[in-house]
Amino acid sequence: MKVKTAVIPIAGKGTRFLPATKQIPKEMIPIVDKPMVHYVVEEAVEAGIEQIVFVTSTGKEQIENYFDRNCELESFLLQNGKEELYEKIKSIGQMTEVITVRQKEQLGLGHAIACAAPIVGHDPFAVLLGDDIVLSEKPVIKQLCEVHENYQSGTVIGVMEVDRKETDKYGIISGSVLDGDPKTYTMDSMVEKPKPSEAPTCLATPGRYILNPDIFQALSEIPKGAGGEYQLTDAINLLAKDGGVYAHIFDGDRFDAGNIPGYLRATVEFALRSSEFRSDMEKIIVEKFSEIRKS
Numbered sequence: 001m002k003v004k005t006a007v008i009p010i011a012g013k014g015t016r017f018l019p020a021t022k023q024i025p026k027e028m029i030p031i032v033d034k035p036m037v038h039y040v041v042e043e044a045v046e047a048g049i050e051q052i053v054f055v056t057s058t059g060k061e062q063i064e065n066y067f068d069r070n071c072e073l074e075s076f077l078l079q080n081g082k083e084e085l086y087e088k089i090k091s092i093g094q095m096t097e098v099i100t101v102r103q104k105e106q107l108g109l110g111h112a113i114a115c116a117a118p119i120v121g122h123d124p125f126a127v128l129l130g131d132d133i134v135l136s137e138k139p140v141i142k143q144l145c146e147v148h149e150n151y152q153s154g155t156v157i158g159v160m161e162v163d164r165k166e167t168d169k170y171g172i173i174s175g176s177v178l179d180g181d182p183k184t185y186t187m188d189s190m191v192e193k194p195k196p197s198e199a200p201t202c203l204a205t206p207g208r209y210i211l212n213p214d215i216f217q218a219l220s221e222i223p224k225g226a227g228g229e230y231q232l233t234d235a236i237n238l239l240a241k242d243g244g245v246y247a248h249i250f251d252g253d254r255f256d257a258g259n260i261p262g263y264l265r266a267t268v269e270f271a272l273r274s275s276e277f278r279s280d281m282e283k284i285i286v287e288k289f290s291e292i293r294k295s
């Protein structure tokens with residue numbers, strides 16, 4: 001069955017970005033010329049997703065507004081002969097259908113996903129976490145949808161190889177590689193943020209999943225887990241006991257924009273990959289590099 005809905009949890013307080021996030025949601029902080037959340041929604045839309053469910057909290061209204069039309073701005077741009085910008089701004093409001101649902105208490109990622117249950121209904125759906133932005137020829141969510149279609153509509157977790165000393169930042173999977181499909185695993189188990197010495201593998205999810213509605217039953221059964229929160233990882237682990245859960249090593253370059261150093265790196269990389277800003281960024285880097293070498 002085609003995956004038409006994506007759930008994007010955005011209820012977090014963004015404390016790692018304070019004071020910037022005192023008045024604006026973290027997801028609205030721009031990387032080059034677009035807010036972070038734009039890249040994540042773009043990935044979903046390019047994968048054929050038709051409806052985005054934002055799981056929000058108080059103070060996140062700007063995100064909903066961003067994906068709406070702004071007729072006043074559009075007519076201003078038209079009247080001032082800025083047709084190209086007008087088209088760009090109009091297309092953001094037409095990108096996708098947006099629905100929001102509130103997470104009234106911050107009880108963890110598992111709890112956030114459970115909040116979307118009444119909207120998701122009985123169909124498979126994608127989950128994208130907004131801190132991680134992946135640039136790839138084929139959107140990561142599309143790559144995972146293909147695995148979902150190829151393997152009996154199973155649950156699919158997008159994974160990447162990380163350094164062992166970083167396993168305590170991620171959900172880590174273990175499983176066995178499939179015959180004839182060396183990037184796909186049948187998943188035996190998944191553990192949230194294990195210490196490097198306890199991690200079963202170094203295959204980590206940066207927050208890209210295709211889930212089936214059976215996840216909601218699993219979410220209702222799990223106790224609080226790592227960090228005292230309801231963890232999506234624990235619910236997926238429960239499903240894996242009955243089989244039908246796959247992990248797929250996706251193709252793409254992933255940027256962790258959820259902390260300031262990662263965000264700075266993403267800004268430089270995205271500018272270098274932009275036809276509009278590449279030469280400006282190159283100039284800045286070359287100038288700064290020679291200044292730094294002299295000092």
Ligand code: G1P
Pocket residue numbers: 109129131132169170171172192193204205206207231232233
């Ligand atoms: C969440 C998930 C974790 C995943 C990570 C990716 O953790 O619980 O399994 O690997 O996102 O960024 P968080 O970073 O929100 O604590």
